[in-house]
Amino acid sequence: TLNGGTIKDAAENNATLTLSSPGAAGSLGANKDIVIDTTAPTISSGTVAANNTYIDVAFSEGVYNTNGGSGAAEASDFNLIFTQNGGNASDASISSVTNTSGGALSGGESTIRCVLSISGIPSGVETIEVVPQGSAIYDAAGNAAEATETTTAKTLNDQLAPTIVLTANPDSIIADGTSTSTITAKVEDQNGDPVANGTDVLFETDQGTFASSTVTKQTSGG
Structure with missing residues (x-):
């Protein structure tokens, strides 16, 4: 409210303070397409390289590591769950992240390549699963990917x-x-x-x- 004050133009004419009803002729909503994005990014797939050197994590849209629509994703933004299943490899982790060409991320990529560090030679029964850390991966509108998003368990390829x-x-x-x-x-x-x-x-x-x-x-x- 203006507390009794007025808004005037240069000719001292008072401004009309009554806004048009939303959707009515002359309203902002009737003249502009306004879309409020409240949909968080999701993981759509995960693909393990034939030589187990990386897993490509595909999102539903471009992602960033800040809620302001900027910043490239980092390895610490992800969590990798390793399950041995009686296999020869004993552990795995994400050592770095790149784009799908192996170059540095700039932010806004929809597919993140998570480079893997594996202890031991996989025997084809071990699995890995990539999930986002809580409040770490965002879309351009600032919606955070849920920590429950997952690539699902992916089996490492047999190299033993x-x-x-x-x-x-x-x-x-x-x-x-x-x-x-x-x-x-x-x-x-x-x-x-x-x-x-x-x-x-x-x-x-x-x-x-x-x-x-x-x-x-x-x-x-x-």
Whole structure:
């Protein structure tokens, strides 16, 4: 209110103080499209790189790390949840964030690349999940992403090489003589299961030489 005062123009004419009803002819709402954004940004997807070096976190709109629509997202704005699930890797964290080209963020990106630091070699059963920290990620209107937003659990890709278990029957040979022994090479994945059929195994020894040999391949089911 003006407490009895008036608003005048340069010619001393009093201004009309009665505003038009919202939506009526001449009102601001009738002449301008006014949209108030109250929708917080959400996470729409998460994609893990084939070599497990990063996870791309896609948002529903461009995001910032201040509620004023400015500032680039930082690694500390995110939380990574790692679940081992009996796998070989023991932990994972976000070491940095970039744009999808690997460059520095400037603010307003809708996809953030979270670069991963992983302890141990993933065996394909471990999972990671990225969520925003509370009041850390905002859209241009200042709406904060909820800390309950998530990429959902994403499985890391298997990078652990298979192991070879060698057995021999008999397990000794005659010194300076000739013996016959059956050597079995079993190639197993990280769970102890045979790998796909047809895997070649190169066997070498410094304990003697092969006078002759017969190779038999056994399928994973046999």
